[in-house]
Amino acid sequence: MMSIREQAQAAVKAERQLAVTSTKVKDEALLAMAAALLAQEKEILTANAADMTQGKAKGMRQAMLDRLLLNHKRLEEMATGLRQVAGLADPVGNVVDGRTLPNGLTIVKERVPLGVIGIIYEARPNVTADAIGLCLKSGNAVILKGGSEAIASNTAIAQVLTKAAEAAGIPAGSIQFITSTEHSAVTELITLNGLVDCVIPRGGAGLIHAVVRGASVPVIETGLGLCHTYVDAGADYEMAAKIAINAKTQRPAVCNAMETLLVHQDAAADFLPALIKELQAKGVEVRGDAVTQKLGKGVVAATDQDWATEYDDLILSIKVVKDLDEALEHIARYSTKHSECIVTRNYEHARKFQQCVDAACVYVNASTRFTDGFQFGMGAEIGISTQKLHARGPMALPELTTFKYLISGDGQVRA
Amino acid sequence: MMSIREQAQAAVKAERQLAVTSTKVKDEALLAMAAALLAQEKEILTANAADMTQGKAKGMRQAMLDRLLLNHKRLEEMATGLRQVAGLADPVGNVVDGRTLPNGLTIVKERVPLGVIGIIYEARPNVTADAIGLCLKSGNAVILKGGSEAIASNTAIAQVLTKAAEAAGIPAGSIQFITSTEHSAVTELITLNGLVDCVIPRGGAGLIHAVVRGASVPVIETGLGLCHTYVDAGADYEMAAKIAINAKTQRPAVCNAMETLLVHQDAAADFLPALIKELQAKGVEVRGDAVTQKLGKGVVAATDQDWATEYDDLILSIKVVKDLDEALEHIARYSTKHSECIVTRNYEHARKFQQCVDAACVYVNASTRFTDGFQFGMGAEIGISTQKLHARGPMALPELTTFKYLISGDGQVRA
Numbered sequence: 001m002m003s004i005r006e007q008a009q010a011a012v013k014a015e016r017q018l019a020v021t022s023t024k025v026k027d028e029a030l031l032a033m034a035a036a037l038l039a040q041e042k043e044i045l046t047a048n049a050a051d052m053t054q055g056k057a058k059g060m061r062q063a064m065l066d067r068l069l070l071n072h073k074r075l076e077e078m079a080t081g082l083r084q085v086a087g088l089a090d091p092v093g094n095v096v097d098g099r100t101l102p103n104g105l106t107i108v109k110e111r112v113p114l115g116v117i118g119i120i121y122e123a124r125p126n127v128t129a130d131a132i133g134l135c136l137k138s139g140n141a142v143i144l145k146g147g148s149e150a151i152a153s154n155t156a157i158a159q160v161l162t163k164a165a166e167a168a169g170i171p172a173g174s175i176q177f178i179t180s181t182e183h184s185a186v187t188e189l190i191t192l193n194g195l196v197d198c199v200i201p202r203g204g205a206g207l208i209h210a211v212v213r214g215a216s217v218p219v220i221e222t223g224l225g226l227c228h229t230y231v232d233a234g235a236d237y238e239m240a241a242k243i244a245i246n247a248k249t250q251r252p253a254v255c256n257a258m259e260t261l262l263v264h265q266d267a268a269a270d271f272l273p274a275l276i277k278e279l280q281a282k283g284v285e286v287r288g289d290a291v292t293q294k295l296g297k298g299v300v301a302a303t304d305q306d307w308a309t310e311y312d313d314l315i316l317s318i319k320v321v322k323d324l325d326e327a328l329e330h331i332a333r334y335s336t337k338h339s340e341c342i343v344t345r346n347y348e349h350a351r352k353f354q355q356c357v358d359a360a361c362v363y364v365n366a367s368t369r370f371t372d373g374f375q376f377g378m379g380a381e382i383g384i385s386t387q388k389l390h391a392r393g394p395m396a397l398p399e400l401t402t403f404k405y406l407i408s409g410d411g412q413v414r415a
Numbered sequence: 416m417m418s419i420r421e422q423a424q425a426a427v428k429a430e431r432q433l434a435v436t437s438t439k440v441k442d443e444a445l446l447a448m449a450a451a452l453l454a455q456e457k458e459i460l461t462a463n464a465a466d467m468t469q470g471k472a473k474g475m476r477q478a479m480l481d482r483l484l485l486n487h488k489r490l491e492e493m494a495t496g497l498r499q500v501a502g503l504a505d506p507v508g509n510v511v512d513g514r515t516l517p518n519g520l521t522i523v524k525e526r527v528p529l530g531v532i533g534i535i536y537e538a539r540p541n542v543t544a545d546a547i548g549l550c551l552k553s554g555n556a557v558i559l560k561g562g563s564e565a566i567a568s569n570t571a572i573a574q575v576l577t578k579a580a581e582a583a584g585i586p587a588g589s590i591q592f593i594t595s596t597e598h599s600a601v602t603e604l605i606t607l608n609g610l611v612d613c614v615i616p617r618g619g620a621g622l623i624h625a626v627v628r629g630a631s632v633p634v635i636e637t638g639l640g641l642c643h644t645y646v647d648a649g650a651d652y653e654m655a656a657k658i659a660i661n662a663k664t665q666r667p668a669v670c671n672a673m674e675t676l677l678v679h680q681d682a683a684a685d686f687l688p689a690l691i692k693e694l695q696a697k698g699v700e701v702r703g704d705a706v707t708q709k710l711g712k713g714v715v716a717a718t719d720q721d722w723a724t725e726y727d728d729l730i731l732s733i734k735v736v737k738d739l740d741e742a743l744e745h746i747a748r749y750s751t752k753h754s755e756c757i758v759t760r761n762y763e764h765a766r767k768f769q770q771c772v773d774a775a776c777v778y779v780n781a782s783t784r785f786t787d788g789f790q791f792g793m794g795a796e797i798g799i800s801t802q803k804l805h806a807r808g809p810m811a812l813p814e815l816t817t818f819k820y821l822i823s824g825d826g827q828v829r830a
Binding site for chain 2: 016019020099101105107112114115193197198212213215216218219220236239242243245246247250332350354355356358359360361362363364365366367369370371375376377387388389390392393402403404405406407408409410411412413414
C-alpha cells in the first residue's frame with residue numbers, strides 16, 4: 001500500500017498531465033463515471049450496507065445514519081451531479097486579464113488548475129463523487145480522506161469512479177483515496193507542503209477547526225454558519241415571518257440556516273407573538289431574551305452561550321435590539337461571516353446593513369437559505385467558504401482554479 | 416502596553432470604520448503621511464542611526480547594514496511610494512460580477528477589504544511605510560511585526576505615519592505596530608484566528624517557512640524564487656546571453672533573479688563558452704554539470720544541492736539537457752513556481768513551455784527580472800505570491816481585497 005506522501009507524489013505527477021487534458025476528455029470521463037456509478041450500483045450498495053450495519057452497531061444517531069445511507073435514488077442523484085458538472089463551462093484556460101507593456105512585453109493572465117486538492121470530509125458518501133467530479137473538471141488531482149463511518153461506501157465509490165475515469169483517458173493517479181481511517185492520515189495530508197496545494201475540510205466545526213489549526217498547506221475554511229436575520233421596525237412583518245420561518249425550518253441542519261433572530265424593539269410587540277407560536281407549531285424550540293420571553297409562551301431564557309451557538313437544529317434564539325446599530329454590533333460580535341439578512345422597508349437601513357456587515361453573503365428581504373452554489377446559478381458547489389482569502393461564499397469550478405501570467409517578449413531585459 | 420491580542424482587537428474595531436472610509440479621506444491621509452515622513456526626517460534618521468550602531472556592534476554583514484540604512488534619499492523614496500499609492504485606483508467597492516436569478520433575486524459581487532492583515536518582515540525599514548500605505552488604501556487595518564535589527568527605525572516610522580494618518584481622518588487603531596522583539600510575538604500574531612484575516616511574511620526563506628508552518632490564520636507565501644532560464648536549440652544566442660546576464664546579474668539578491676540556466680545539448684557548444692566568460696567577468700561564480708565544465712574554465716562542479724539552492728547571490732548553476740522535456744522535468748522538480756523562462760525561436764516549444772510549466776510567471780524571450788508589480792503595470796507591490804490560493808505572482812491593491820455578495824430581494828424564500 002502506498003504511503004500518503006507517495007499518494008500525493010503520484011497525484012502531483014498525474015496533475016501535470018491532467019492540467020493539459022482537454023475539456024472533451026474530461027467531460028466524456030465524467031459521463032462515463034456517472035454511468036459506472038449506476039452500472040455498479042450493487043457493489044456500492046453492498047458496501048454501504050456494511051457501513052450501515054457498523055453504524056447501527058456503534059449506536060450512531062438516526063440523523064447520521066440517514067446521511068450515511070445510499071440507495072438507488074441517491075446514486076441517481078450522484079450520477080446526475082456528475083453529468084451536470086460535465087455540462088458546465090471549463091474554467092481552465094480562460095483569459096481573465098492581460099495587457100501590453102510600453103516595452104512591448106505582452107502579459108496574459110490565464111486560469112489554470114490549483115494543482116492537488118485534498119478534501120477531508122465526514123459521513124456523507126456523496127461527497128466522494130461530488131468532489132471527484134468538480135476537481136477533475138477543473139483539472140485538479142484530488143486526494144480524498146473520508147470519515148471512518150463511511151469507509152466501505154467511499155472506497156467502493158472511489159474505485160468505481162477511478163476505474164471509469166482512467167478508462168476514459170483521465171491520467172492514472174489523478175484520484176487518490178486514502179484508505180487509512182487513522183487521524184494521523186489527516187495530519188500527514190495537511191502538512192504535505194510542496195505536494196498538496198490546498199485542503200478543503202467539509203464537515204462539522206470540530207473537523208474544520210482541527211484542519212485549520214493543524215494545516216501548514218493552505219486551507220479553505222468552509223461551512224461554519226451562525227447566521228442572523230434582523231427584522232427592522234416598520235418592515236413587512238408578513239414577509240419577515242415568511243423569511244424567518246424559511247431560514248430556520250426549511251433545512252435546519254445546514255450552514256445557511258438562521259440561528260439567531262434580531263428584532264427591533266418597535267417591531268417586537270407586533271411581530272413576535274404570532275411568529276413564536278408559528279415557530280413552536282413547527283417544532284422549533286424558541287430561546288429568547290427577557291422581552292422575547294414576555295411576548296411568547298414557553299420561550300426558554302437565552303444565555304450568552306446561545307448567541308454564540310450554531311445549533312444546526314430546530315432551535316432559535318431571539319433578541320430584541322434597540323436599533324440597527326445594536327443589531328450590527330451583535331452580528332459583528334457573533335457572526336461567522338457566512339450569511340446575514342435584514343428585513344426592512346427603509347432604503348438607508350438596507351444600504352447600511354449591506355455596507356457594514358462583514359459576511360460572504362449579505363441579504364435584504366430574502367432567506368439566507370439561498371447561499372448555495374446551485375441557487376446562485378454557479379452550477380455546482382464544493383463548499384461555502386467562510387474565510388476571505390481566495391474564495392468567499394459558494395465555491396464552484398472557477399474557485400478551484402488559480403492563474404498564471406504568460407509573458408511573451410522579443411528579448412526584453414530590465415534596465 | 417497593549418498585548419498583541421488587544422492590538423488585534425483594536426485593529427478589528429478600527430477596520431469596521433476603515434472599510435467604509437472614503438477614497439478621498441484615504442488619499443489625503445496618504446499624502447499627509449508622505450509629508451510627515453519628510454517633515455520628521457530628523458527623528459527617523461536619529462532612530463535609524465541607533466539601529467545602525469547596534470547592527471555594527473553585533474557584526475551585521477555589510478549587505479544587511481545597507482538594507483537597514485535610511486537617509487534623505489530613501490525617505491524621499493518612501494514618501495514618493497505613499498504618494499503613488501494615493502494616485503492608484505481604490506479597489507474597494509468595485510463590482511466584479513453579478514446577476515439576477517430567475518426568482519428575481521439580484522446578486523452583486525463587490526470588492527471589500529480583507530480586514531486585518533499582519534505583515535511580518537525583516538531588516539528593510541521601508542517595508543513599514545510601503546505596507547501601511549498599501550493596506551490603508553485598500554481599506555485594511557494592518558499589524559506590523561518588523562525585525563529586531565530595525566526596531567528603532569520601524570517604531571519611529573510607524574509613529575510618524577500613525578499620527579499623520581489619524582490626524583487626516585483614518586480611524587484610530589488602523590495601524591498597529593508590535594514593539595516586542597520576541598519571537599513569541601510572531602507566534603501569537605499568526606494564530607489569532609477570528610481577529611487576523613491574513614498574514615504576509617516578507618523576508619528570507621527561514622522566516623517564510625516558519626510563518627507557513629506555524630500559522631493557523633491564512634498565509635500568503637511570498638518571495639521564494641528559484642528561477643530557471645532554458646535556452647533552446649536554435650535560439651537567438653545573442654538574445655539568450657543578454658537575457659541570462661540580466662536575469663542573473665542585474666540584481667542577484669532578489670527573488671526573480673535566475674539561479675539555474677538550462678541549455679539544450681545542441682546549443683551548449685555554441686552558446687556556453689562565451690557566456691561563461693562574460694558571467695565570470697561580471698563576477699559570477701559559475702557551477703555546472705560535466706558538459707558545462709568542459710565548455711568553460713573555472714566552472715565548479717555542481718552538486719544536486721545546487722539545483723535546489725536559491726543563491727540570491729552572484730552564483731549560477733548551469734545544466735545541459737537533452738531536450739525541452741528534460742528541461743521541463745528539471746523545472747518541475749526544483750522550481751519554486753515563481754518565474755521561469757524559455758529562450759527559443761520555436762513556436763511549438765514556446766507554447767508547450769508556457770502550457771506545461773507550473774509557475775506564477777512563465778516567460779518566452781524575456782528576463783525573469785520583470786516579475787514585479789511595478790514592472791507589470793500594477794502600480795504597486797506588497798510581495799510576490801508563490802502559492803496558488805488567492806493571489807499568484809505580484810500582489811498589488813486588488814490582491815489585498817476579498818469580496819462579498821450583496822443579495823437583494825422582495826421576500827424570496829427557498830422552496
